[in-house]
Amino acid sequence: MRKQVTLALTLAFALSGFPATASAQTSETDTNSVEIINPANTASWNICNETSFILRLAHATLRDGQIKAKGWREAQPGQCIVETIVENAPRFLYAESSPIHRGGIREWKGEATLCAKDTDFESAATDNCRVQNLETRPYFAVKPGEDTTTLIEPADFGENALTAGTQRLLRDAGYKITAIDGMPGRRTARSLREFQKKEALDDLPEGEALISALAISAAAKTKEIGLEFCNKSDSRIYTAIGLQEDGNWTSRGWWELAPESCVRPVTEDLKGLDVHYYALKESLPGPANDVTAILTGTGDAAINERADLKLRSIATIPAQFCIAEAQFSALGREMCLESGYGVANFRPLPTDKESLTISLTNEDFAQSGPAGLRQ
Incomplete structure (x- = not known):
């Protein structure tokens, strides 16, 4: 049996696996419930790339008596890779385009949330991803009897x-x-x-x-084009961008940066894109034994209550975009509150350069924003 999985048109402008919408199997599946299967019976599962992108593949299936996710394998355009799996065992697949392509990460995904990270990994479905210092990806379910899964684009090459x-x-x-x-x-x-x-x-x-x-x-x-953020501050920074796509304003976030790290959320020529950006900076805890700091909500005991610091607004008339607490992709920049989003003042970027690196320091951040505006 052969199944085709198609990429939708919504893209993820990130190197860190920012969510995008892609059509796949989207039925909710219990990844912890495993039918009694004879692990001695194995089968070959062909995963074929009929897209124009180099793809990174992660999959989850039965290993050592439990569902485990594993990544990454690379599949070039026109290439099929083969996985040896337990016959008729539950299977899940996630695919994303290589970050070398312009225009951000494209995803082939579903609704089964399992662990992953940017580098090679292996994780059980029962693992707490955060405790294991792992991220998550939205895998899609594959029918257990399927011998070939083909990843395609709308053009179906x-x-x-x-x-x-x-x-x-x-x-x-x-x-x-x-x-x-x-x-x-x-x-x-x-x-x-x-x-x-x-x-x-x-x-x-x-x-x-x-x-x-x-x-x-x-x-x-x-590496020569697009927008790069670098964190030159003393704590974690979370960045967001706003830009026009097909005539519509869109805002996306958050990209997390540890101190002295960089990320490139836009990987195409900036000329004419009219990009804006925003950032939040984690507040550092006060002294552990400072009773006054603790009582006033500025010490270690209240670190979870402290608000992030907002990016200073430098424009006379700032450009406002929608933002949300968790990762978001908001279409439009009006009616943010009515649509359940927050509002933030974004900084504009020059429109005559093909690439820019923005180094964010402590001095770029001012008063605290509303608590919980980034999780």
């Missing part, structure tokens, strides 16, 4: 996925590709010749070797 992936990576690397359609043409061929000359290659690689070579070039180019 099918056997042309390799060509579509080549076109996307050429565009990500800065070459002039106007259409990602999976159809080889003169512009694609010309761009490949330019790539071969620029990289001083005697022969142009083919297939997986070509995708790997283009991925290196695309990754280098992605």
